[in-house]
Amino acid sequence: MSKGRVTIPTDDNFIKETLEIVEKWGADAIRDCDGFKLPREIKGLAERIYSTYFVARGDNAWAEANKEELQQTYLMTKHHVAAGETLTINIMDGYFAEQVQPDTYHDIKTWWEVIDRTTDEVVGVDSWSYDEEAQTVTIEGAKSWHEYTVSFLAYCIWDPTQMYNHITNNWGDKPHEMPFDARKPKTNEYIFKAMYKWLDENPESNVVRFTTFFYHFTLVFNDLAKEKFVDWFGYSSSVSPEALEAFEKAKGYRLRPEDIIDEGYYNSSFRVPSKQYMDYIDFQQQFVSENVKKLVDIVHEDGREAMMFLGDNWIGTEPYGKYFESIGMDGVVGSVGGGATLRMIADIPGVKYTEGRFLPYFFPDTFYEGNDPTIEAKENWITARRAIMRKPLDRIGYGGYLSLAYKFPKFVEYIEGVCNEFRDIYDNIAGSKPYCGLKVAVLNCWGKLRSWQTHMVAHALWYKQIYTYLGVIESLSGMSVDVNFISFEDIKETGIPSDIDVIINAGDAGTAFSGGDTWLDPQVITTVRQWIYNGGGFVGIGEPSAVLKGGHFFQLAEALGVDKELGFSLSTDKYFKTALDKHFITEDVIEAIDFGESQKNIYATKASTEIITYENGELLMSSNDYGKGRAVYIAGCPYSPQNTRILMRSFYYAAHKESEMKKWYADNLNCEVSAYLDTKKYAVINNTMESQSTMVYDGQGKAISIDLKPCEIRWMNI
C-alpha cells in the first residue's frame, strides 16, 4: 500500500485516533484548523506539520495602537436624487458600522469624490461638505433631479473573514480582529518582525500555511450584518492614500476614486477592465509579491516551507499573475469544488507542489447521524478526478474536525480508497503530460491572469447568470485537449499562437468574458477574423464577440453565420430555420441538449450556415465555414458529460480535425480516456455512479470494448 501525498486535520485530545487515520489513509501531513491550534506534541507524528499563519491580522494590540495604519477600502453610497438645490447623503447608509468607518484622517477633499451620475461630472470640492458626526455629505447647488453618489475612503475595522466566521458562529464578545496594512510604514516593518517572532514561538510545524497575505478580496457587509458585496477578485479593499500616491509615482499618473469605484461595480471581473484598473492590479501585485517574498525568505531561512492558501487575503498574489513565481512559494493549497477549481490549483506555475482540499469538510452540517457523507465525497471525487487525469495535484487533503469523520467508518474506508486511487494516478502519470488531441484557447479580457477562474463571482458559488458559461470551463478541465487562457491584449501584442487549433469565446454581451467593446478595436477583430479565415477554429458560446456596430451585433457574425436579433433587423426576412437531420457535433447525443440559460433571437444569416439545433423558433447551435476556417455557435453550455462531448466535438469540427478525434477516445460519453505516452500507460474513467460499457480507441484508432464498474478507473499499458 502506497503512502503520502495526503494531509489531514486533527483534533483536541485525538492523537491516538489521528495516528490511526494517518496509517489508514497513508497521510504524511497534519494541519491545524480555524479556531484550533496544534498541540506541541504533534511534532514528529507526521512528516509534515502545517500551521496557519495570518500576516495582517491577529494582533489587535498592534492594530489598536496604529489605527491610522489599518487597511482601507473605497465605498460608494446609494444613488440619491436631488429634489432641490441641497442634497444630504448619509454615506454609511447600508454599510455595517462594525466593519467599515469613513476615513477622515486623510484629507477627504483629496480622497473622496462626489459624482453627478446623470452627467458623470465630478462635483467640485467646494460644493460639498462633510458632517463627521452625522456622517453626511451635503451638496450645495445640486442640479435638480440629477442623481448623486459619494465615493469615500473608509477604514476596515474588522477583517472580513473573521467577521464572517464570528457572525456565522456567534462568537459573541470575542474581539474583532482589525486588519493592518502592509503598505503603511510602521506596519510594514512590523510584519517581518512578527514573522520571526512567530517562527520562534511555533517550532512544532515545518510548513507555514499563509492564510493568506495582505489584502482581502472585496467583501463588504450591510447594515443588517449580512453580505452586501462579494467579489473574489476585487481589489477595492487594497487601496490607501499611500498606495495611490505610490501608484502615481510608479505609473506616472494619478488614479481617481472612480477608477476603483467604477460606478459601483468596483471593477467586477465581468467588467471589461480599464487600463487604469489593469495598471493598478499590476502595481499592487508587484508590491505584494515583493513583500511576500521577504516573508517567504524568512520562512526559508528558518528551514521551513511556505505554503499559500488560495483565497481570502490573496489579492496581489493571484498565482497566474506576473510576479507570483518570483515569490518562491513552496506550495499552494486551495479548495476543490470540481474540475475547474482543481485545475486552477493544479496548473499553478512556479511552485514545488499544489494541494487540493477536498469536500466535504468534516463539519456537523454533513457529518450528522443518519447522513451518509460518502455521497458528497464521491461526487466531489468523480468530478475532480477527470481534471486530475489531465494535470494532477501533488497532494490532496481534508479539513474540519477529524473526530467527527472518525465516527463514520464507511466514510473513513471510502477516503482510504480515494487516497490510494489518487496516489495510483499520481504514480502512473509520473509527471508526464497526457495526450492532447487539440490545443484550445479561451479568449477574454483577462487571459492567463484568471486561468480557470472565468465567470466566477464568489468562489464556487452557483449563480443563475454564470453556470451556463462555467460549464465550459468545467468541461475543459477534464477534456483531452491542451487548454490555454489568452487575452485580447495578448493577441494584439503577439498575435494568435500558431499552434492553437480552436479559440473559445464564451459569455454575455458586454462582459469581459465575451469581450464587449474590445471587439471594436480593429486590431482585435481583424486578428481573429484573419486567423479563422486562414483555417482556425472558433467556438462562440452565448453572445460571442457581441457589441453592436457596423450592422452586426456579433462582430464575428460573418464567420459564425449567425447573429442576434435586437429588433433592428426584424425587417430583414429570416429564412433559415431548418436544422440538419444529423451532424458530427451531436452524433453522441443521448438526451435533450441542455443549453442552460440559453439565448433568444439568434438567427442564421446565410443559407450556408449549418443549423445543428433549432427549437421553438430559436437557433441554438450551428456551424459555418469561413474561408478555410470554421466557426461553431452554441447558445449555452452548462456542465454535463453530454455537453462536454458536444463541446469536444465542436472543437474537432471547428478545427477540421474530425478524423483525428477517435484517438484515446471512449465513445460512451460518460467515459473518458487519458493516455500518457511517456509512461506508456492509459486510463479509462467512468464518470458516473452506474456501470458503463464503451468502445475505447487507442492512438491508432483501434477500438476495444470494455466494461467499467461505477466510478471505476481502469489502467492499461500501451
Place this chain on the structure above:
Amino acid sequence: MSKGRVTIPTDDNFIKETLEIVEKWGADAIRDCDGFKLPREIKGLAERIYSTYFVARGDNAWAEANKEELQQTYLMTKHHVAAGETLTINIMDGYFAEQVQPDTYHDIKTWWEVIDRTTDEVVGVDSWSYDEEAQTVTIEGAKSWHEYTVSFLAYCIWDPTQMYNHITNNWGDKPHEMPFDARKPKTNEYIFKAMYKWLDENPESNVVRFTTFFYHFTLVFNDLAKEKFVDWFGYSSSVSPEALEAFEKAKGYRLRPEDIIDEGYYNSSFRVPSKQYMDYIDFQQQFVSENVKKLVDIVHEDGREAMMFLGDNWIGTEPYGKYFESIGMDGVVGSVGGGATLRMIADIPGVKYTEGRFLPYFFPDTFYEGNDPTIEAKENWITARRAIMRKPLDRIGYGGYLSLAYKFPKFVEYIEGVCNEFRDIYDNIAGSKPYCGLKVAVLNCWGKLRSWQTHMVAHALWYKQIYTYLGVIESLSGMSVDVNFISFEDIKETGIPSDIDVIINAGDAGTAFSGGDTWLDPQVITTVRQWIYNGGGFVGIGEPSAVLKGGHFFQLAEALGVDKELGFSLSTDKYFKTALDKHFITEDVIEAIDFGESQKNIYATKASTEIITYENGELLMSSNDYGKGRAVYIAGCPYSPQNTRILMRSFYYAAHKESEMKKWYADNLNCEVSAYLDTKKYAVINNTMESQSTMVYDGQGKAISIDLKPCEIRWMNI
C-alpha cells in the same frame, strides 16, 4: 332597420345579387377590387361608388419613355471581408434583378458610398471603381480583414405591390408596372394631367380611392424572388438625387447615403431615429402632402371625394404626420387586424370619415367548401369591437369577391348582424367621447407620428420579438382610458402635459420604443424623474429606460425599484425575492399570468420594492413608490383579457387612483364597460364566445349584476 356606413365589393355579372346584399347589409357603398374594374352600369346602384386609383404606376408607356424618372431606392450590399488589398463586390448579389437595378444615370461617385464597416470610414471615391457590365465594385488598397459594404442607388423597375401580387398569383407575362417618381420634373407634371384624364374617363364613381400615392414603404425582394426586406414605415424607397438635393436646399445640409442605409437597418422604426432621418421624414412628408393636396383639389373640383388607403404607397402621407391634415383628404380606409389597427384608423385627425376593412377577405383561402368563414369574422369583430367602443370608425367594409361570400348564407347573415350592431354602436355614441378614468401616454422616440403603430414591422404580422409589446397597444385600444402617444422630443420641448396620469414606456433595450440612448439626455431623464417624483405614475414594460450608465441599466432604476442584471453587479447580493401574497394589480387574475417573451435577470434593488410576481428566480412584476409617485414594472404583456386587466390596474395603481377604478367597470375581466355621458348611454360588452356574468359599476361605483350571452353587447341608459 338602419342603413348605411357599410362598403361592399361586387363582382363580374353579379349586379342582382349585389343589390340583394346591399339591401341585407344596409350597404351604401360599392367598391372595385384589385384586378377587377367596376362596370359602367354600377353608377347609381349605391350612394357611393369607390374606384381605386394609382398615382405613380399603371402607365408603363410613360414609365418606359421616362426611365430616368423611375422611383429609386438606396440598397446596401452584404458585408465582404478583404482578404487582400483588392476586394471585388457584386453589388446585386442577393437582390432581385427584375425589381431593382443600379442607377448609373446619376454620378455614382456622388451618390454611392463604399464603407469600411470595421472602422466606419468612408472609402475615398478614387479607391474604388465600378464595372457596369459585371455590376461589381472593386476596392483597391483595402485594409486586410476589414469588412466593406457598398451603398448604391438603384432604380425601382417593378412596383413592389404589383410585384408581390404578380408573383403570388402567377400573373405570367402580364407587364411589370414600373413606378415613376412624382418628384422628377416631367413626371410631376404628368401625374396631375393623368388625374384629370382619369376622372374624365371614369365617371361611374364618386369616390376616388387612392391606393396610395408616391412612395411605397420599403419592400425589397431577394434573388429568389422572395421578400428580403420589409418595413412598413421605411422611407428608403423615396430617395433620389433630386430629393436629396432638394433636401440640402431645404434643411441646409447634405445627407449621406448612410443616413438612409443606416448600417443596413434602413432606419427601421426600432432604431432610435437620427436627427438626419427625422429631418428627411419631415422633408418628404411636406413634399408628398403638398403634391397630394393638389391631386385631392383636382378630385374635389370634379365634385368627388378623395379617399386614401392606409398602406402600400403611403410614405409621406402617414396620417399622424405634421402635414397630413393640410391635404384635405375626405376619408381614410385601412385594414382592421384588431383593436390597435382599428384605433390607428379611427383616431386619424383631420378627415371627414374613416373606414375599416374587416376580415376575412372574400377569397378562396377562407371561403371554401367545408370551412366556416364566420369563425374568423367573429374573432375579428370581437377584437375590433372593444376598440370601436372607444372611438368608432365612421364606416366598415369588406373586400374580395362578393360572389364567393354569397355562397355562404350563414356568413351573409352573420355580417348582417355585424353591420346592424356597428350602426347601433355608432348611433348610440353619436360622436360623444366615452368616459375615461385616466389619461395615459405611451412614451417613445416616435410619439404621435406612429400612434397605434409602435412595435410593428410589416402591418399586422406576428413576430416573436414584438407580440409581447404589441399586446400593450392592443390592450389600450379598447381600455376606458384616454390614450396619447408622446415622444422624448415632445417632453423636451414642452414638458409632460399636466393632465397625464400615467406614462408607459415599453420595449426592448436600445430600441426607439424603449428609448435607448435618448435616456442619456439629462433633460429627458430628469423630466421623467421629476414628474414621477412629484406624483406621476409610470409603467415600464420589458426593458424600460434601459441603457447602461452611471451604475444603472434601467435609467429609472431608482424610481422602478428594479434593475436588470447584466453580470456587472453579480457581486452585489440580491436579497429581495419574495412576492407579496396579494396585490391590487393582480386581484382579478384567474389564470397563470402570461408575460410573453418576458425578461430574465430583473431584480429588486431595494427592500421597499413591492414584488408582485416572482417565478423561477425571476422578478416579473413589481411596484415602487418614488417620492409622491409610483412606478410599476411588468416583464412583458402580450394581449389577453387578463393582461388588459392587469395593465389597467397597473395604471390606476401607478396613478394612486385605485379608489376611482370601479366606475363604469365590470369586475369580470372578460367584460368591458363604455359609458357615454353626453348621450346618457352605456354599454357592457362580452369579449368572449362564452356567456359571462359580471358586476357592473356605474359612475358612482354602484354595482348591478348582469349576465351576457356570448359576444353580447348590452346597451343601457344612464
